Amino acid sequence: MASQNDNHDVAQQLRPRCALLSRHKLRRTARQQVVVVRDHCVQRGVGERWMKDGGIKETDPLAMADTDYAGSMLASAYKPPSLLPIAKYRDKLLYTIETFPVTVLIGQTGSGKTTQLPQYLEQAGWCDGGKVVAVTQPRRVAATSVATRVAEEVRCDIGQEVGYSIRFEDLTSEKTRIKFLTDGLLLREALVDPLLSRYSVIMVDEAHERSLSTDILLGVLKKIRKKRPELRIVVSSATLQAEDFLNFFTDTAEAHDTSSPPGGSQGRIFHLGGRMYPVDIQYLEQPAEDYVERTLKTVFDIHSTEAEGDILVFLTGREEIDHVVEEIATRSQELHHQSQKLQPLPLYAGLSSDQQMYVFEPATPNTRKVVVATNIAEASVTIDGIVYVIDCGYVKLRAYSPSTGIETLTATPVSKASATQRAGRAGRTKPGKCFRIYTSSDYATLHEATPPEVQRSNLAPIILQLKALGIDNVARFDFLTSPPAELMVRALELLYSLGALDDYARLTKPLGSRMAELSIEPFMAKVLLVAPEFGCLSEMLSIAAMASLQGAVWFSHDGEKKASESARRKFAAEEGDHLTLLNVYQAFITKGKKDAGWCRNNYLNFKSMTRAVSIRNQLRRYLERFGIDVSESLAPSALRVGGPDIGEKIRRCLTTGLFSQAARMQPDGTFKTVNGGTTLHAHPSSLMFNRKADWVIFQEAMETGTKIFIRDVTKIEKAWLLEYAPSFYKVKQ
């Protein structure tokens, strides 16, 4: 395998310095290009140039923001349930939930709220009569890991009394009384059971993260509550937003009565105590000119002046992280006087899970770990042993422009809530320190919280789902935070142009309601539902499944760009990326025999490919339920992808969903949108990056830095746009 050879070469070069390491460690070392020696001579103390701050006080609710079981790979240190902070509040908590329909729970890391409260509720009889206690999580890994933990505590097999349900994995049974699930999945359950009637208590965990589906779920729960007064809602929040959540649910005449406590007879905020170690926060005295460089210096300052303990560095993206990891390795070599070593480790979502594992392994003796991470380490992944945090003050945020339909991904100053959350990562196991690469006056100008996703996303999928839930007047839907009107208008226009909504913005039948049911983006749902008319349903199912992987198909290795390029060329279809994806899928199913080794040889991500098979199966089941005949009779060999016939059918079919995302190639190889106003570049991962084309449609446009890249690009004919979207293009011309 080429990658191993490469690593081996690097390992050979490193051998003299790493003679004492085991072979396994050596390979690790080589892959990370790390393990270096530091100098004692750096004299300046970190504290000299830093403004001191009082640190996070125990009463600061922001400091408590955390996920109990966010890290899938590393369970928190086990504490007997009876010793958890929540234990002493058991009776009071049960009384509050019994008395008030809505409870907002504030609890910090390790308080036990996620694992213990469901058990208390079950013991108190909330599961009598076949009712179920539901606990939602924003992430799949959290739902599975916390369910597994609770099943262990209850001493049942997972899927019996305690179970979980996430997409493609339902480990529940008729006996299940406590059920963990993703919030997106609970929303989907509401399509079948609009009042979520099997649940007696619904706990929405990590609500402060304000994910799109959490926000919508809360709005739906507020509606359900009016028809089900016996339902109990527990919102677990870890931030100052607790009062916003309470006000949201109890916003009635009574709430304005100043003589009654906040929440009136409808709700209460419940503070769980708990322990978090103090974190000493230090700011820059002067703003940094180059925060990456300043971050690097801070790493070495900490290493030379501070006591033992690992460092967690927050940066914005892969490029910065790779640079900093390399620099730490290089600069450490310049230092002499062997003492404690520095071990920089990168952490971002784009790494394979093997590569991510390294950050969870304890540092080798006499070594200080420096984990250089994106925001993934803020909530999704928890690493033990961190004593120092360096916060660069920025995060890359995604936003959707309703006027252009283009997404942007830009580095933005973090919010105060985010900064507090990052700092808190230093105080998990003992008192820690947080170094902020900005001044305290910069901090004062930060927003309180990151704008929720509902204010910066394409709302078409959500609007479609709300319509399917019977919420016709989406403009009056009770959003926790209202999205900008332009986002709503754009989403409605898009759904109308796809034929999902009629002139009165009502869901069309069967097209609109079926689109809502398909767990796939609206434009692709439309494409799938019209595919039978084009005679390419089987192929389109594969394309839809592959396209929803969103670029995670190819496995790229540094230093092997050429090899992976030529591997990709084997699957290339002249007509563009969608047909190439089809070729990949069909090769995986037939030649690949669903084989991990075959994937590796072709630089394909095996996990993603397996997921594509699951998605395809799920989509096929939906279509069959609609009564659509999914004929799989076409043998892949009979299907000459790249040939004129089926390829054109597929491209025409794609145009019926993607017509609004069309562009024309210019002589210089860039693209211009239909109205001619915007210049687009083919993303280097696209086949169209170095090929000629005229008109194309694309699935995604994203602005990063100064360029706008389009991904998943397919050639079409201009005439098709007018043929399949006459009203859309008449308006424009």
Place this chain on the structure above:
DNA sequence: GAGCACTGC
């Protein structure tokens, strides 16, 4: 020549 993080009976 390159993109933060999540997710769907």
